[in-house]
Amino acid sequence: MTSTRPYRITISDVARRAGVSPTTVSHALNGRGQVDPQTRQRVIEAAQELDYRPNRHAQRLRTGGASMIALMSSMPYAVAGGASRLGFLMEVASVAATSALERGLAMVLVPPLASGASPLDMLDIDGALLVEPSADDPQLASMIAKGLPVVSIGRPGSPDLDDVPCVDLRSAETVELLLGHMLEQDAQKIALVLGTAQRNSYMEAEDAYLRMISRTGRPDIRLRVDEACGEHGGREAAEQLLSTHPDIDAMLILVDAFAVGAAQYVQETGRRVPEDMLIATRYDGIRARTCEPALTAVNMHLDEVAQQATSLLFERLSGPVTNTRLLSPRPELVIRASTLRKAA
Amino acid sequence: MTSTRPYRITISDVARRAGVSPTTVSHALNGRGQVDPQTRQRVIEAAQELDYRPNRHAQRLRTGGASMIALMSSMPYAVAGGASRLGFLMEVASVAATSALERGLAMVLVPPLASGASPLDMLDIDGALLVEPSADDPQLASMIAKGLPVVSIGRPGSPDLDDVPCVDLRSAETVELLLGHMLEQDAQKIALVLGTAQRNSYMEAEDAYLRMISRTGRPDIRLRVDEACGEHGGREAAEQLLSTHPDIDAMLILVDAFAVGAAQYVQETGRRVPEDMLIATRYDGIRARTCEPALTAVNMHLDEVAQQATSLLFERLSGPVTNTRLLSPRPELVIRASTLRKAA
Numbered sequence A, B: 001m002t003s004t005r006p007y008r009i010t011i012s013d014v015a016r017r018a019g020v021s022p023t024t025v026s027h028a029l030n031g032r033g034q035v036d037p038q039t040r041q042r043v044i045e046a047a048q049e050l051d052y053r054p055n056r057h058a059q060r061l062r063t064g065g066a067s068m069i070a071l072m073s074s075m076p077y078a079v080a081g082g083a084s085r086l087g088f089l090m091e092v093a094s095v096a097a098t099s100a101l102e103r104g105l106a107m108v109l110v111p112p113l114a115s116g117a118s119p120l121d122m123l124d125i126d127g128a129l130l131v132e133p134s135a136d137d138p139q140l141a142s143m144i145a146k147g148l149p150v151v152s153i154g155r156p157g158s159p160d161l162d163d164v165p166c167v168d169l170r171s172a173e174t175v176e177l178l179l180g181h182m183l184e185q186d187a188q189k190i191a192l193v194l195g196t197a198q199r200n201s202y203m204e205a206e207d208a209y210l211r212m213i214s215r216t217g218r219p220d221i222r223l224r225v226d227e228a229c230g231e232h233g234g235r236e237a238a239e240q241l242l243s244t245h246p247d248i249d250a251m252l253i254l255v256d257a258f259a260v261g262a263a264q265y266v267q268e269t270g271r272r273v274p275e276d277m278l279i280a281t282r283y284d285g286i287r288a289r290t291c292e293p294a295l296t297a298v299n300m301h302l303d304e305v306a307q308q309a310t311s312l313l314f315e316r317l318s319g320p321v322t323n324t325r326l327l328s329p330r331p332e333l334v335i336r337a338s339t340l341r342k343a344a
Helices: A009-019 A020-032 A037-050 A056-063 A088-102 A140-147 A172-186 A200-216 A227-244 A254-270 A284-290 A300-319 B011-018 B023-031 B037-050 B056-063 B088-102 B138-146 B173-182 B198-214 B228-245 B256-268 B286-290 B300-316
Strands: A066-074 A103-109 A127-131 A148-154 A165-168 A190-195 A219-224 A248-254 A278-283 A296-299 A325-327 A332-334 B065-072 B105-110 B127-131 B151-153 B166-168 B190-195 B219-224 B252-253 B278-283 B294-299 B326-329 B333-335
Touching: A009 A020, A009 A037, A020 A037, A037 B278, A066 A088, A066 A300, A088 A103, A088 A127, A088 A300, A088 B088, A103 A300, A103 B088, A127 A140, A127 A300, A140 A148, A140 B256, A148 A300, A165 A300, A165 B256, A172 A190, A172 A248, A172 A278, A172 A296, A172 A332, A172 B173, A190 A200, A190 A227, A190 A254, A219 A227, A227 A248, A227 A254, A248 A254, A278 A284, A284 B286, A300 A325, A300 B011, A332 B011, B011 B023, B011 B037, B023 B037, B065 B088, B065 B300, B088 B105, B088 B127, B105 B300, B105 B333, B127 B138, B127 B300, B151 B294, B151 B300, B166 B300, B173 B190, B173 B198, B173 B252, B173 B278, B173 B294, B173 B333, B190 B198, B190 B256, B219 B228, B228 B252, B228 B256, B252 B256, B256 B278, B256 B286, B300 B326
Parallel strands: A066 A103, A066 A127, A127 A148, A148 A165, A165 A325, A190 A219, A190 A248, A248 A278, A278 A296, B065 B105, B065 B127, B127 B151, B151 B166, B166 B326, B190 B219, B190 B252, B252 B278, B278 B294
Antiparallel strands: A103 B105, A296 A332, B294 B333
């Protein structure tokens, strides 16, 4: 696969349009060397017509300064920020920051702000890592519009964005692992709870779930919840599911904040987890591990994912790359008390 | 308390030495306005003699760019990086990054590198937050030498550095809480395990421990372990303590990585936690919560600490401040299974 977007106008494009050499473009735009005033004017016009922006990364390499990348979250504050902050984003951040520094890149951490504002315009960054962007993610759109290199952690939330370089998180495989395990534990009626945002991981999860439904003939029980509701959204999802389908005996809840809220609510109704209700989530983070009971989840190998993403971004900063999609390591099931019905 | 260090040479100092106004210094150094060539030369010499560096933060404010701060760890990779990365540093990072962005500062995350190298020289930062610097911390020394504003999270590891602005983490009070709780649980022989680095939290802990010893007449059993040994260091500490003092019935282990290793070793010898051995640590992070059994620890309110530190650094970037030390919120004991002997 080749990348056509984000396509960055280069100094060669400007040179071609102005009918001069790239060196002349560089001299003309940077005020160095001897350039005829008329030629300089032609170069400046060509650069303006093409909306050419000099490559900050290359400039910084020349001046010895560190290039700056941002790690941005596409999740709202209620999931990625707030009280339980040590989640997916920070696990990626800790490894990506180290991996970036080892390559001479400084990583600015851009967590979601409670105000919902994006600080992107104020940051003078050379590129960005973006965690699981939704189809309409404004930060991704802004990066693409500016021609700044961006790497998506997880495939972007729309096939239209498939040429954005990314680390594929194997979301279908992840959900197949979780559903397969629930079926092994004799789950009869499995509800799937997703966020409302248009994220690739939800789409792949939904497809995998529907394949399971059609293969096993089990009932199709799906619910979408606004991610901004956090744990409370999970409680409400569980309440709604149990009122419409009181005989559900398993819930696969992709967002860990939802899963924790749902586990609380389910147990408050007198149901036991896992005896009466299996509950599993995707990300094996502090929420899954400290939930009561601890939640079955998936080891997504985020340390390696963060390194893959950083190295992909580093390559892009250094020039065009042909390999625009890397596959994450295979997800591994982490079975915990919340789904161990047979052992119970 | 007033701060005398890090003292930053200001434009006023240069003006005084050159015998001109600050505005003239600014014009002379920035090539603006009308400045007599001899005056300009005098200003340049004065600036060189004083090793004056223009305030990047102020410059960035003028040009509309975001000032850049770093969050640096003083802990080695084995404790703050590596496998269990979601610790103290990242908990501070998640809040500090948000708090910084809300003030127009970009926060670069500078985790410890496995190589031990410091990337400080390559980063064009305006100031830094430094977590629990030891007495000989090279990053702190470098920041001070450059006259860059720095705020220490926790008091610096030497009284010589007491004029470095900091958020005091109330380490004595923290250890008093933990020791008091262990005594209430009938601990007879309490060992104290510290890191070998010269950190303020260890010094305050040791003082509090010695006060307890002299007050209660209990035996003095202390051990220091190199932080770079991580969990393995904790295992070895427990082994050494049990071979020299087989009748120890409580271990207060400040570094959470040590505590987890020690808990494993203690239980492998056939001792039960908490029935035969109480174990507690300081930082209530993912390691304490997911240890088997979960470890009693202290809520240090790191979210508020991170905000205090960021706001202190922000003030310093904006000019001299009189208040150079803030007190963290009161630590709160979080009692978990690892010390609940009486309930067992």
